Amino acid sequence: MRSAAAVYLALLAVLVGVEAEHCDWQPVFRILPGVGGEKARDVWTAGFSKDFGSDPLLFPAAHFKSPPVEEWETLGVQLVKVSLYSYRQGTEVRELIFDGRDADKLSWFSKERLISSPWTDLRTETTNVFSIPGEVVNPEAPRSFYINRNYDGCPNDNGWLAVVEGGTVCAWEKRDKRVPHILFSRKSTYVNWTTGGDDVGTADVMVVSIKTCGHVTESVEEHPLHHRHHHEDETASIDA
Template identity: 30%
Template sequence: MASVGIYCILVFFMLLLGDINPVCGILEKKVGDWQMIYRARSRNGQSVVNSYMKQGVASEQTETNPRCVSVNGRDQCRTNYRHSMIDRWDSSGVQKVRLELYKEGELVAHVVFNGKSTTSTSWFSKENVLSSNWFDLKEPNTEEGKQFSFFGYSNNDIDRRLYINKHWKGGCSFHKGWMVVVEGLARGNGCNYEVSLSYPVFLYTPHTYADFYGDFKREADVLVISVIANRVNAV
């Protein structure tokens, strides 16, 4: 009971900052019309795709740590945050979806998607892009190896997810794009830019245009997915 009391005190102070749901025992974050439905931290050993897709997980009902909805990577949380609304996507009336990348609490990249008539993964497509800090994201792309996929490219050696790629053919030095979530890499395989001691890593270009991954090698520490929807919580 003491832990619940402490949590409620934290809720009160965070409520003053307009951060989370005022109902004690429900952990949610809403900023304006945007409701957070997923939050992942880099290098925590947990697959972004698998935790996002894991049906039945309702972090807003079971998690009591406010750090789990923080955009600052220093606020560590033992699990990725997953709102149960993801399981009710079809009945939630999703209007827009926003993907954000943060580094030390600062927003470093974002893409806003049209969420109407989409599924919990199909919103992640070039056709649905409404706006982004990457101004060339919607430009025609006829280069070989282009990717714009939630599930990305995966085989026994490499796992590249939430992959927005402009060019892939010709070897690692020619890999060019906007962002990729690297979930794993077999020893001796993959490219130097995606080698890490721990996974997942969230790579992004800091420019307003696609660039060679090997050149920019920037890593965010928090990935957030939020929605504007008619109904986020179950009735």
């Protein structure tokens, strides 16, 4: 018998007009800047709250999480996608894809499981933080879904992605007054959070989606980002 979460995903596929054999992405989490309240990382790690519907871009202003997140290890997750959206551009502007097999709802977000990303140096550069909880040592600098290269005093902090949850330690955390806000490197490499200027982008929405069916390698190879970055790492296939 299928779990309640598996049934939920099947129903969601019907609601959004996706046939099961298409094995499409299912959105399960949405971070929206400026809503305040509970931190995005706490919404993700806590128990289920409520579903955000079939279109995470159109649902009312709040962070939302779907029931499957709390049954992650029963779903047979194959791939996980993190998407950043821009209202101004009306499209997905950045995405990362991870190997979700045999992972839990926290461990999939890691450098070791990264399959593709918009940053050519992310696989090869060192990282001092790469996790969903993010910066947990300093309570005055909460940053989640955080991919950072190094700390060396605030003006020398470099990284790729950060959900800034109201930090006050560094000036770069306050470049956008919304709490939270989503920062990312608009370059093809890491960016200096302080001096990056227009190379530091701000996303309007971040969505986590999962794939629970299909052949993993085929799914990755069919994805346009795989073709874009395949020359960087011939080991991109996660069947290796």
